[in-house]
Structures are given as structure tokens and as C-alpha cells.
Amino acid sequence: NNVITVCELANKMAVKSSEIIKKMMKLGYIVTINQSLDKDMAQLVAEEMGHKVTIYHEDKLEQDIMKNRDISNERVQIRPPIVAIMGHVDHGKTSLLDYIRLTKIASQEAGGITQHIGAYHIEVRKKIITFLDTPGHAAFTAMRSRGAQITDIVVLVVASDDGVKPQTIEAIQHAQAASVPILVAINKIDKPNSEPEKVKNELIKYNILPEEWGGDNIFVNISAKTGEGIDNLLKSILLQSEMLELKTTISGMATGLVIESFLDKGKGPIATILIQEGTLKKGDIVLCGLEYGKIRAIKNSLGKEVQFASPSIPVEILGLSGIPIAGDKVVVVGDEKKAKEVSIYRQMKFREKKLTKKSSFKLSNIFEKI
Ligand code: GTP
Numbered sequence: 001n002n003v004i005t006v007c008e009l010a011n012k013m014a015v016k017s018s019e020i021i022k023k024m025m026k027l028g029y030i031v032t033i034n035q036s037l038d039k040d041m042a043q044l045v046a047e048e049m050g051h052k053v054t055i056y057h058e059d060k061l062e063q064d065i066m067k068n069r070d071i072s073n074e075r076v077q078i079r080p081p082i083v084a085i086m087g088h089v090d091h092g093k094t095s096l097l098d099y100i101r102l103t104k105i106a107s108q109e110a111g112g113i114t115q116h117i118g119a120y121h122i123e124v125r126k127k128i129i130t131f132l133d134t135p136g137h138a139a140f141t142a143m144r145s146r147g148a149q150i151t152d153i154v155v156l157v158v159a160s161d162d163g164v165k166p167q168t169i170e171a172i173q174h175a176q177a178a179s180v181p182i183l184v185a186i187n188k189i190d191k192p193n194s195e196p197e198k199v200k201n202e203l204i205k206y207n208i209l210p211e212e213w214g215g216d217n218i219f220v221n222i223s224a225k226t227g228e229g230i231d232n233l234l235k236s237i238l239l240q241s242e243m244l245e246l247k248t249t250i251s252g253m254a255t256g257l258v259i260e261s262f263l264d265k266g267k268g269p270i271a272t273i274l275i276q277e278g279t280l281k282k283g284d285i286v287l288c289g290l291e292y293g294k295i296r297a298i299k300n301s302l303g304k305e306v307q308f309a310s311p312s313i314p315v316e317i318l319g320l321s322g323i324p325i326a327g328d329k330v331v332v333v334g335d336e337k338k339a340k341e342v343s344i345y346r347q348m349k350f351r352e353k354k355l356t357k358k359s360s361f362k363l364s365n366i367f368e369k370i
């Protein structure tokens with residue numbers, strides 16, 4: 001039951017690993033820097049080196065750090081909707097996102113956009129909409145299995161020349177299981193063999209009905225090729241989001257979710273996150289899954305450095321101790337030293353679990369890059 005490596009123990013005691021190795025040699029043990037020690041051994045060495053050892057039980061560390069967060073909820077505001085585009089292969093999801101992005105972002109931002117962020121936001125009629133650039137199903141599954149939900153609205157793209165297909169149905173099931181409203185975008189209406197009414201009929205079976213038929217789904221006919229109907233779609237998204245009355249606090253320490261992460265050779269671990277509550281500021285201390293860190297930089301979806309991030313706006317953060325995984329919670333806390341302890345503690349627990357399960361852990365990005 002090994003819980004901490006020599007290196008981690010050294011970090012915790014703020015001594016060099018070599019000192020621990022020397023000390024242990026004196027005690028009759030030959031160890032290397034990456035070797036794991038069990039609880040008793042770690043305690044013995046630490047005490048031999050004059051440190052007081054506190055063994056935390058049942059997440060006391062975590063409870064302490066969470067108790068001391070500023071969660072002032074004075075300022076409640078409407079927040080932008082987070083919209084996932086889903087649908088069957090080749091039905092036009094990427095084309096739709098591209099069309100929206102090109103017409104709504106690139107026009108304001110000469111030179112285009114750095115394109116590695118898995119989410120972006122646009123402004124329509126002074127209101128913001130955040131789009132998740134995902135293959136949809138994977139994102140839903142990953143987030144749901146981790147008890148997290150980020151999507152407020154699903155835009156179901158159905159090609160009007162192809163109709164309802166297996167992945168259309170899968171997307172419907174995911175959205176319905178998560179109780180997320182579905183807005184139907186009937187795409188490719190520019191095509192001569194387009195049959196939008198047929199799509200409407202096919203969807204009845206899945207409990208998706210337009211308002212004029214007594215249902216509560218909004219339907220919009222669009223063409224991601226010509227742009228026809230897309231303004232209408234954006235208007236409908238705003239309407240749907242008003243009905244949802246999406247609110248959150250913008251004061252207090254931020255919480256959010258990781259939607260994507262990777263390692264940049266020069267800059268270190270980078271995570272794309274969506275803030276859910278509060279405001280994230282540069283310099284904030286965060287706990288993020290098994291990792292922690294002091295936010296060194298915040299970048300918006302245009303790749304521009306910003307000083308803070310408010311709810312529903314996707315940003316990239318730099319400064320984490322390692323790479324978190326999609327669905328990890330980001331929580332701003334007050335104390336860097338304690339955050340580090342919690343992070344080490346979480347890693348120990350994670351390792352213990354992994355050892356007992358013997359299952360392999362795969363770190364994968366679930367978001368599609370377009
Ligand atoms: P996957 O990511 O593979 O699931 O596909 P997708 O849903 O992102 O589809 P994508 O946007 O890649 O479009 C598939 C094909 O349909 C491309 O060749 C597009 O040019 C074409 N297409 C998309 N929307 C329209 C449309 O409104 N009209 C026409 N005529 N073609 C479209």
C-alpha cells in the first residue's frame with residue numbers, strides 16, 4: 001500500500017530528495033527518487049528528519065480548503081447559454097460552426113483566430129452564445145459519467161436530404177437523458193432533394209415535435225452552405241436560452257469545468273475550461289482534478305490574454321501542475337500551500353485506487369479539433 005514517492009515526500013517537507021535517500025540509507029533502506037513508500041515508512045522517515053506528521057483522514061484537508069472559500073453570491077446575473085452541436089456524420093455540424101464563426105467572429109477580428117480551443121463564444125444582438133466544438137456524443141458521455149453537465153441547449157443537426165440516422169437518435173437520447181432542450185436545425189435545405197417536412201415527421205417517434213404540432217421543440221431550416229436561416233437559428237437559441245433563465249453568480253471565487261487539456265512543450269499544461277460560477281482572475285489559486293496551480297495566464301478563444309473570465313465564457317488557463325482531464329472540476333481556493341497538499345493527497349488516493357483496481361488509465365482529449 002504505497003502512497004507517496006520519495007520525491008513527493010521531499011516536496012512536502014521542502015527538502016531535497018537526496019536528503020531523504022541519505023536518511024533512509026542510514027536507516028538501512030536503499031531507495032530511488034521515484035520509489036513509492038508506504039504510509040508507515042513515510043511517517044518514520046519524516047519524523048526521523050524532525051517533521052511533525054499529520055495523517056489526514058476522510059478528506060479533512062479538502063473540507064478545510066473548501067470551507068475557507070469566498071463564495072459570496074451577491075451578484076447574480078444572467079449567463080450566456082452553452083450550446084452543443086450534435087447530429088449524424090456528415091450532416092453539417094462542422095460546416096454550421098464554421099459558418100457561424102466566420103461570419104460572427106472573423107469579421108470582427110482581422111487575421112482570424114488561433115484554433116486550438118475547443119469552444120468559442122460569439123455575440124449576436126449584444127448577447128453572447130457559447131458553442132462547444134465537440135463530436136457531441138463523446139463529450140456528453142464523458143461529462144455525464146463524471147456527474148458533470150455543461151450543456152444548456154443541444155442543436156440537433158439533421159440533413160434534410162438524408163433524414164434521421166443512428167447518430168441522430170443517439171444524440172437525442174443523450175440530450176433527453178440529460179434533460180437538455182433540443183433545438184432542431186434542419187440542414188442542407190439548399191439541396192434539390194431536400195425534404196424538411198419528412199425530417200419533422202421522422203422525429204415525432206422520438207418525442208421531438210414543433211410547437212405548431214403541440215410540442216416544445218424549436219425547428220429551424222438552415223443551409224450551412226449558403227447561410228440561409230442561420231440568423232434565425234441564432235435568434236432561436238437566444239429565445240430558448242431566455243426561457244431557461246440561466247443565472248449564476250459572478251462574484252466570489254470561481255468554479256468551472258475542464259472541457260479539454262493538453263501539454264504545450266513551451267508553456268506546460270494547458271486546459272480549456274468553462275467557468276460556471278464566480279469570476280476567475282489571473283493569479284488565482286486553483287484545484288483542478290488531481291492538479292493545482294496559480295493561474296499564470298488566461299486566454300480567450302481568440303488567443304488573446306485577458307485578466308479574468310466570467311461564467312460561460314470558455315478560456316484557456318496556464319499554470320497548472322499537470323494535465324487535468326475533461327470533466328474535472330476547477331475550483332479557486334485561497335491558499336496555494338494547502339492546494340498543493342490537497343493535490344498531493346488526491347494523487348495518492350487516485351494511485352491507491354488505481355493499484356487496487358489495476359485498471360489502466362487513459363488520458364484522452366475528447367474534443368474534436370476543426
Ligand atoms: P462529421 O464531423 O464527420 O460528423 O460531419 P459534420 O456533421 O461535421 O459534417 P460537415 O460539416 O463536415 O459536412 C459534411 C459535408 O456536407 C461537407 O461536404 C459539407 O460541405 C456538406 N454540407 C454541410 N452543410 C451543407 C449544406 O447546408 N448544404 C450543402 N449543399 N452541403 C452541406
Ligand code: MG
Nearest residue numbers: 093094095370
Ligand atoms: Mg464535423
